[in-house]
Amino acid sequence: MHPPRSETVQGSWEHFPHQADVGVRGIGSTKEEAFECAAQALTAVITDLGSVAPTQSVPIVCEAPDDELLLVDWLNALVYEMATRRMLFSRFNVRFNDHSLHATAWGEPIEVARHQPDVEVKGATYTELSLKQDEEGRWVAQCVVDV
Amino acid sequence: MDLNLLKRRGPDEWHISPRGKMRVPGVIYASEALVRDMDEKVYEQVTNVATLPGIVRASYAMPDAHWGYGFPIGGVAAFDPDLGGVVSAGGVGFDISCGVRALRTGLTVEDLQPVKEQLADALFHRIPAGVGSTGKVHLDRHEMDAMLTGGASWAVGQGYGMHEDLEFIEEHGRMTGAKPECVSDYAKKRQQDEMGTLGSGNHYLEVQQVVQIFDAEAAAIFGFRAGDLVVSIHCGSRGLGHQIGTEFLKSMVMSAARYHIELPDRELACAPINSEVGQEYLGAMRAAINCALANRQIVTHLVRQVFADLLPQATLALLYDVSHNTCKVEEHVIDGTATRLFVHRKGATRAFGPGHPDIPPALRAVGQPVLIGGTMGTASYVLVGTEESMTLAFGSACHGAGRSMSRHQALRQWHGRDVVKELASRGILIRSPSMRGVAEEAPGAYKNVSEVVDAADDAHLARKVARLEPLICVKG
Numbered sequence: 001m002h003p004p005r006s007e008t009v010q011g012s013w014e015h016f017p018h019q020a021d022v023g024v025r026g027i028g029s030t031k032e033e034a035f036e037c038a039a040q041a042l043t044a045v046i047t048d049l050g051s052v053a054p055t056q057s058v059p060i061v062c063e064a065p066d067d068e069l070l071l072v073d074w075l076n077a078l079v080y081e082m083a084t085r086r087m088l089f090s091r092f093n094v095r096f097n098d099h100s101l102h103a104t105a106w107g108e109p110i111e112v113a114r115h116q117p118d119v120e121v122k123g124a125t126y127t128e129l130s131l132k133q134d135e136e137g138r139w140v141a142q143c144v145v146d147v
Numbered sequence: 148m149d150l151n152l153l154k155r156r157g158p159d160e161w162h163i164s165p166r167g168k169m170r171v172p173g174v175i176y177a178s179e180a181l182v183r184d185m186d187e188k189v190y191e192q193v194t195n196v197a198t199l200p201g202i203v204r205a206s207y208a209m210p211d212a213h214w215g216y217g218f219p220i221g222g223v224a225a226f227d228p229d230l231g232g233v234v235s236a237g238g239v240g241f242d243i244s245c246g247v248r249a250l251r252t253g254l255t256v257e258d259l260q261p262v263k264e265q266l267a268d269a270l271f272h273r274i275p276a277g278v279g280s281t282g283k284v285h286l287d288r289h290e291m292d293a294m295l296t297g298g299a300s301w302a303v304g305q306g307y308g309m310h311e312d313l314e315f316i317e318e319h320g321r322m323t324g325a326k327p328e329c330v331s332d333y334a335k336k337r338q339q340d341e342m343g344t345l346g347s348g349n350h351y352l353e354v355q356q357v358v359q360i361f362d363a364e365a366a367a368i369f370g371f372r373a374g375d376l377v378v379s380i381h382c383g384s385r386g387l388g389h390q391i392g393t394e395f396l397k398s399m400v401m402s403a404a405r406y407h408i409e410l411p412d413r414e415l416a417c418a419p420i421n422s423e424v425g426q427e428y429l430g431a432m433r434a435a436i437n438c439a440l441a442n443r444q445i446v447t448h449l450v451r452q453v454f455a456d457l458l459p460q461a462t463l464a465l466l467y468d469v470s471h472n473t474c475k476v477e478e479h480v481i482d483g484t485a486t487r488l489f490v491h492r493k494g495a496t497r498a499f500g501p502g503h504p505d506i507p508p509a510l511r512a513v514g515q516p517v518l519i520g521g522t523m524g525t526a527s528y529v530l531v532g533t534e535e536s537m538t539l540a541f542g543s544a545c546h547g548a549g550r551s552m553s554r555h556q557a558l559r560q561w562h563g564r565d566v567v568k569e570l571a572s573r574g575i576l577i578r579s580p581s582m583r584g585v586a587e588e589a590p591g592a593y594k595n596v597s598e599v600v601d602a603a604d605d606a607h608l609a610r611k612v613a614r615l616e617p618l619i620c621v622k623g
Contacts, residue, residue: 017553019186019214045554046278047583065401076393083337083386086279110279117278118583119347119554122241122389126400126413127216144216146241146389147348147554 011138013041016128018144023128024075025142031067031131034139035074036092039105042075042124043089045145046082047115052090054106063100068131071141074101075124079145083120086110122146148185159210159606163190168411169197169206176540176606177210181598184551188214195411196224200419201232203481203488207540209495210602211549211594216240217414220494223543225479227488228420233408235417236399236428238491239474241392243432244439245350245383246470247518248316249529250447251369252376252454253462256356259376259618262457263576266354267619269453271578274352274446275344276623278581282343284445291335292327294342295387298437299468302444308451312444314507316468317497320444322437326430330387331394334431337386338438343445347584347623349547350382351520352450355527355615365513365531365612369466377615378463379527380446381520382623383472384439391435395428420489429474436473443468466529467516469496471546479541490541498532498544498609506532517609519600520547523577523620524570524590528600530609544609548596557592558583566590570620579622588622 011028022045026037043049060077064070074094082088089107096102110117122145129143153161153175161182163173173193175182189212196218197206203225212221217237226232259266275282286294294301299320303310313320345352357375360366371377384391399416402424403409408417418424447465454461474491481488499506499515506515514532521527525548536542552560563582566589570577579585597614604611 015555017555019188019553020220020550022554064397069397069400073397079393080333080337080390083389084339086281112277112279112580116581116583117347118558118581118587120278123393123396125216125241126237126396126416129413146216 011037013037013044015041015044016142021144021147023142023144025140027138027140029138031139032094032096034141035071035094038071038075038141039078039089039092042078042121042145045121045147046119047088047117049090051115052088053108054091055108056106058085058105060103060105061100065099068129070099070101071131072124072126072129072143074103075143075145078105079121079123081105088115119147148182148187148190150182152190159602163194165197169194171197171202171205173197174205175208175212176602176608178598178602178605181210181602185212186214189219192217192219192222195415196222198411199233199235199415199417200408201226201230203227209543209545211545211547211599213549215493217412218491218493221545221549222493223491223495223540225488225490225541226420227486232420232489233417234420234425234428234474234489235415235491236392236395237414237416238493239432240472240493241389242383243388243392243435243472244470245472246439246443246468247379247381247520248443248447248468249466249518250378250463251466252378254376254458254460255374256376258458259354263619266453266457267576267578269457270352270450270619271621273453274449274621276580276621277584278347280344281340284342285340286342291338294441295327295330295434295437296325297321298440299444302441307445307448312465315465316440317470320440322433324429325433325437327434329427329430330391330434334387334390337390341385342442343449344385345382345446345623346385349588350623351523352621353379353617354619355379355617357613358616359614361611361613362531368510368513369516369529369612371529371613378450379518379520380443382442382446384435385442387438388435391431395431398424432474436470439470440468467518469518471496477541492543494546495543496546497542498536499542500532500534500537517544519545519596521596522548522590522593523588523617523622524575525596527615528596528611529613529615530600530603531612533607533610535607536609539606539608545599545603548593548599550592551594552592554587557587557589561586561589575617576619577622585622
């Protein structure tokens with residue numbers, strides 16, 4: 001199943017420095033988009049995002065008492081799916097329902113020669129964790145991930 | 148770090164006086180140059196740890212301390228259960244019991260030369276390394292629980308390595324008090340195919356050469372002479388430990404209010420030792436320690452198989468196996484009284500001094516070997532625990548060089564292939580599935596390991612015994 005075009009991520013992602021590890025940040029016009037972009041930033045820690053074909057879909061559901069904890073749960077759910085399915089993901093669709101998150105991640109099995117994955121993410125942390133709107137009203141979702 | 152924030156108590160000892168909610172002082176052991184280079188976040192994290200319930204004596208930072216999560220990496224803190232002390236999933240970290248073991252090969256560098264390339268290729272081929280790699284050992288539910296209870300001892304029972312190895316592993320290769328029933332099915336599933344794998348990031352397998360001896364007496368007891376070949380293995384509890392860390396961080400963040408614990412940073416997530424969550428975490432964390440010990444034991448077995456094919460005269464006896472990210476129950480003297488404490492070492496090595504009963508009899512007279520991993524282009528060191536170390540920081544020392552540059556910066560500065568070529572020209576063979584990974588781990592992205600080790604030696608945390616330089620490095 002391929003992600004529908006209308007659901008393609010529109011926001012942006014970036015990494016921010018942490019001495020030993022990496023900070024992932026997603027920026028979007030909605031909270032959902034910020035979560036989707038943070039997930040892209042997570043994949044970009046491991047490999048070139050453009051090298052991952054979104055050919056297989058995996059459903060993900062998580063629940064947490066607040067949105068910041070939910071962000072960490074979301075990224076950790078992806079870490080878990082990457083580790084146990086030996087896959088990488090490049091496209092994401094996130095929907096919220098109160099304190100739960102319902103998402104689809106699209107990706108493909110890891111091919112070491114092609115993806116050149118440099119490091120596995122051990123887990124998303126609460127360090128530099130925040131979810132807020134910036135001055136322009138864009139949602140920014142971020143935390144440091146342990147590699 | 149701004150030196151004005153600290154009081155200098157010695158050439159390599161810096162104090163942070165208790166203020167605000169700090170229950171004890173902060174103490175940093177490092178040279179002036181290393182302290183100056185430390186991130187302000189280390190200061191913040193050392194002081195935050197000092198606010199946790201039941202902390203005794205001080206919140207410590209080792210010479211390689213850098214910005215971690217909750218605790219600094221290179222942080223040591225001990226808690227007294229009778230004073231409401233806590234156990235912290237953040238204080239142990241994600242890679243539970245990540246550590247280093249060193250094996251004496253009984254060979255010299257001359258023996259290696261004719262087969263060096265072949266050995267590098269065979270080690271790379273035989274020992275699974277890097278993202279997505281799987282081991283040949285697949286555990287069903289029953290075997291998984293046996294491994295989580297038995298550690299390296301379980302692995303030896305399965306035919307991985309020798310019974311003599313166990314004596315030279317912390318906890319004799321088996322951490323007691325492990326509770327596999329406290330480890331989630333998610334964590335077990337994540338580990339199912341990962342036994343006997345190195346992992347990625349800063350994990351490695353190296354063939355090294357002893358290039359310098361600093362302490363002849365200790366070196367003789369450790370069986371090291373200049374020119375000797377040594378194998379070092381750096382890896383941890385793999386996916387199982389990561390998942391346990393992830394799950395208990397969340398449950399401890401959520402239970403903190405219930406236990407009236409005020410967290411200055413959510414990453415310091417902790418629970419009273421004498422609480423349900425605290426006890427469950429200890430049971431799971433100890434199971435993860437066993438997983439790491441079993442993992443390094445299986446990797447050791449694979450290394451021995453490779454050597455048996457190419458250099459059959461190699462003996463490969465275990466010098467020692469140390470863990471870096473742990474919480475262990477130890478007895479330390481507090482105000483003249485022997486007290487049972489829960490000592491957290493996050494990116495720090497246990498460094499017990501001579502005579503300690505937990506050190507194997509063959510090494511007890513001189514102290515515990517302290518194995519310090521460097522980078523693939525510089526050096527590693529073997530140190531030995533000192534008597535003073537027991538009173539300085541609960542018998543602890545540094546664990547490595549520590550990064551000075553983020554992975555992102557390193558990736559912009561170096562190309563993996565150039566790093567491999569440059570190191571090859573210096574006689575160091577690198578084997579890795581990922582050139583991006585090699586670039587991120589470029590030697591230049593780390594602090595000077597010699598400076599860190601000198602500071603540990605000067606502060607009497609541990610004494611230098613030998614310097615080892617890499618000849619072959621398999622990088623995850």
